Amino acid sequence: MCRTDLHLAEGDLPPKHPAVVPGHEIVGDVDALGEGAHRFSLGDRVGVPWLARTDQSCRYCRRGDENLCESPDFTGWDLDGGYADACLVDEAFAYALPAGLSDEKAAPLLCAGIIGYRSLLAADVPTAGSLGIYGFGGSAHLTAQVAMHLGMRVHVLTRGEQNRDLAVDLGVDSVGTAADVPPEPLDGAILFAPAGDLVPVAMRALSPGATLAVAGIWLSDIPVLKYQDELFHERRLRSVTANTRRDGEDFLTLAARFAISATTVAYPMADAPTALEDLAHGRFGGAAVLHN
Numbered sequence: 001m002c003r004t005d006l007h008l009a010e011g012d013l014p015p016k017h018p019a020v021v022p023g024h025e026i027v028g029d030v031d032a033l034g035e036g037a038h039r040f041s042l043g044d045r046v047g048v049p050w051l052a053r054t055d056q057s058c059r060y061c062r063r064g065d066e067n068l069c070e071s072p073d074f075t076g077w078d079l080d081g082g083y084a085d086a087c088l089v090d091e092a093f094a095y096a097l098p099a100g101l102s103d104e105k106a107a108p109l110l111c112a113g114i115i116g117y118r119s120l121l122a123a124d125v126p127t128a129g130s131l132g133i134y135g136f137g138g139s140a141h142l143t144a145q146v147a148m149h150l151g152m153r154v155h156v157l158t159r160g161e162q163n164r165d166l167a168v169d170l171g172v173d174s175v176g177t178a179a180d181v182p183p184e185p186l187d188g189a190i191l192f193a194p195a196g197d198l199v200p201v202a203m204r205a206l207s208p209g210a211t212l213a214v215a216g217i218w219l220s221d222i223p224v225l226k227y228q229d230e231l232f233h234e235r236r237l238r239s240v241t242a243n244t245r246r247d248g249e250d251f252l253t254l255a256a257r258f259a260i261s262a263t264t265v266a267y268p269m270a271d272a273p274t275a276l277e278d279l280a281h282g283r284f285g286g287a288a289v290l291h292n
């Protein structure tokens with residue numbers, strides 16, 4: 001379960017067609033092969049992510065930025081997703097999953113993990129630099145682990161005591177509330193919380209030349225920025241939009257190498273509405289996983 005499922009359920013994201021089945025962090029076994037499908041064998045365990053299909057012909061796809069494709073399809077938005085017994089997937093967009101990882105631990109890697117990884121690249125933190133993480137849910141707790149393995153100092157700023165406890169457990173360098181000033185200027189930051197109010201807060205915490213990457217597909221309105229205090233000194237504000245397959249492959253390789261582990265809470269599939277409500281109210285730390 002991803003926060004995007006919640007945005008869809010609550011109407012922040014308009015559905016692409018009525019009664020679309022949500023869910024885009026799917027772990028399943030190949031049950032049948034379509035005509036011409038040969039990348040996987042029957043019974044193989046695969047991961048199905050948010051990026052379901054790109055046209056591979058628009059100018060963005062041709063230059064390697066398929067995350068910006070002009071006519072993409074997304075799992076659980078354009079195409080029926082994983083809150084189901086089965087789904088259809090284009091094999092070219094599925095992932096082989098690292099062995100030795102349970103289904104429950106693998107699922108959150110497929111959107112939370114991959115998008116967090118792209119956001120980390122976007123934040124462009126120099127070697128041995130400091131990274132600020134605003135909001136600490138499913139995506140952030142995976143990204144923090146990667147950042148620490150890459151040698152960054154990680155400062156977590158988030159509301160929600162459970163989220164702060166999880167950050168402490170993971171061994172980050174400091175933990176505070178979202179309004180706190182981090183203990184050092186940030187050489188890069190990622191905003192995971194869907195709260196535009198935090199943009200100026202995070203921008204003020206950046207060191208000169210540093211970037212704030214906004215990870216979410218949806219953000220509440222950003223207040224007016226004060227140029228001198230929040231943007232000058234070449235501070236940069238950028239968004240992160242979906243991901244390329246390359247991001248996914250690179251992240252899954254790193255996740256296996258660093259033994260990145262998702263903190264998960266299991267729900268039966270029938271309790272999906274409860275799980276979404278618990279996500280909306282921040283009632284758990286980490287990521288919720290629905291089981292068939």
Ligand SMILES: [Zn+2]
Pocket residue numbers: 054055056057058059060061062066068069070071
């Ligand atoms: Zn394209």
Ligand SMILES: [Zn+2]
Pocket residue numbers: 002003004005024050111112
């Ligand atoms: Zn997602």
